[in-house]
Amino acid sequence: MPNFIMSYLDPKVTVTPGSAGNQFWALMYVLIIFAGVSVAVICMNWIERKALAHFQVRLGPMRVGPHGLLQPIADAVKLMIKEDIIPAEADQFVFWIAPMIGLLAAFTVYTVIPFGPSEAVSDMNIGILFMLGVSSLGVLGIVVSGWASNSHYPLIGALRSSAQMVSYEVAMGLAVVSAILMTSLNASGTGTLSMIGIVQAQQQQGVWFIFKFFPLGFIAFVIFAIAMVAETNRAPFDLAEAESELTAGYHTEYSGLRWSLFMLAEYAAMIAVSSIAVTLWLGGWMRPFPNLLHAPAWDFIFSLFPGLTFGALAAITFIEAARMPTQSFFKIQRIGLAVFAALLGFIALLLLVIAVAGRSADMSVAARFREGIDYVYWFVLKVAGFMYLFIWYRATWPRYRFDQLMKIGWKVMLPISLGVLVVTAIVGVIFS
Amino acid sequence: MNPGMSAGLNSAIDAGMAPVGTPWFFYVLAGLAVASGVAVITRRNAVHSALALIVTLLAVAGLYLMLYAPFVAGVQIIVYAGGIMVLFLFVIMLVNIDRSSKERQFNRIWPVGLLAACALLALFVSAIAKGKALFPDRMMTLPESSNTQQIATMLYGEAGKMGQYTFAFEIASLLLLVAILGAVIMTKKKI
């Protein structure tokens, strides 16, 4: 049995645990992804509140921890100890199961998302098809939750929200198809639907698909970026769940832990569709300029980036801790922030040690570890950029009225994505 | 595919790339599909029936994955579970009348229907029992990594070599166009 577990840790193994048939490590990857996504959702909650506040020239949560760092934990505890109210005439079983459907759909997408060439749970050869199908199961959760609440506002909110999601799924699917079309522009003329295959096609063709046949790849990327904001019901397409409309839409009647499941599903879906956009158009786990700047010196410089990023974060946090007010009742917050800065510095040091120890390109354990960390780092950095864009959209743009939203989805996005698909196919045939 | 090729594939399967836990997955998925099918036809509430049908469709998609048909499984999840069932749920919410969930749920001639279904079941049982020899036990394994490419060749290829379903594909798209027109015209209040 230990041989079965240890055989996957051999540095020469370069396939995902699903492809290697190793159930133990596939399960470990699933648990790591689940824990990582939960931590990311908590961080995202804090970043959203602070960033929105700074956009609106105010400070956001400052009291719960140093600079509000413990605010998400306080929110989670509050939601867990709230009273669980179920409407009297609601369908009990359906009311209970509706948040779970959304959560299942949001989290199942993570089985195909590649954080590296072998850092994925499994490399299904219909990866992108699976992603599209499972994210369309999320609509069911919303429809059922609106129905089960047995009240007007949730029902109208659920129908509007699901109509919006179904409309923008069409444009999203066509944009995805035009990216997959670009994977078939290689020597053998065969494309691939597997997510790892799509990133490897970008590596082989030497260009991120967002820059391929400029501006065709860019237009497809923009269409996917707009459609994914509409898919996750985020601003400016959040009519169905905004506070000032429809009294919070389909999750009006849910309180406490059930509501937090909806929020978890929404943020997890945001991270999932951003990961899809990064994989399809922005080169997935590849560092910038992998083919152009190919020398080992450049590899070493780029592998220092994870450690330097955490080092910069640690330095900023330390400076903030030094700038905090010096009264006695701020002392514990100052000490807390300094401890947090020390923690970030320790992580930075660890990453720098790994980068230096594994700087050779051979198959040693340290080199394999460094490669894995580099792949995950570049992927997470690009996804984090998308997350910040989500928050920026919410702070900046007014929301669309529902008929404007549907008009854009059907009359603007669908023809443009169809046109991009046809033109990409024609250009691809001409230039190959 | 000749037996030699199947022997080669089977030996590759035996060499460690075999699907793991196959009988357990089959029994769980098949049991889930049949149990959810029973729930579809016996629930009083139409929304419960629709949710049970979604579980059946997902279980059948899992069975397709076990039959080395990943593309059909993907199409099943996208079209059936993600599209048709959302349509059903919308229509259930539109035509919902409370009195229908408090009336009887089986129609007037239900004994006749049950008898006919039992006759059909007897026919199936006799066909499977007598025709067992026609279904040989060889479980060939189709290549999974090129499934989509091979289906694409059959659907889009030239009419001469391997593109046997190109014309049918075009007719299917025409069928979908007619269905869109039909659905829009049926539901408009004033034509």
Add this chain to the structure above:
Amino acid sequence: MEGRAGTPGAPRTENRALRTMVPITTLHYLVVAAALFVLGVIGVLTRRNVVIVLMSIELILNAVNLNLVAFSRMWGNLHGQVFAIFITVDAAAEAAVGLGILISFFRNKETINVDEIDLLKW
């Protein structure tokens, strides 16, 4: 090697190995497909709610698809799978049109009971 059923040892593990090593043949899938088909037929013939009748039709189509894909694996080519894709497309078209008919009928008669949909002209 012959032991009683209560003794831990070779016979019990042998039985367990035999039980889990029965390969799943095409026949197993055909039985599941036949069961789903019969359940769908019962639903079509005995339910009052028209929407549930339409859902039972979807069950029947799924049983047919499962049959086709199981035979596609038995024969080793992909014709069954392509035909199953076409049937899925067809089922989508039929569900859309059928539900459209149901909605337009519901607007006229305010009922979804098959027992009450019994006039050719009103």
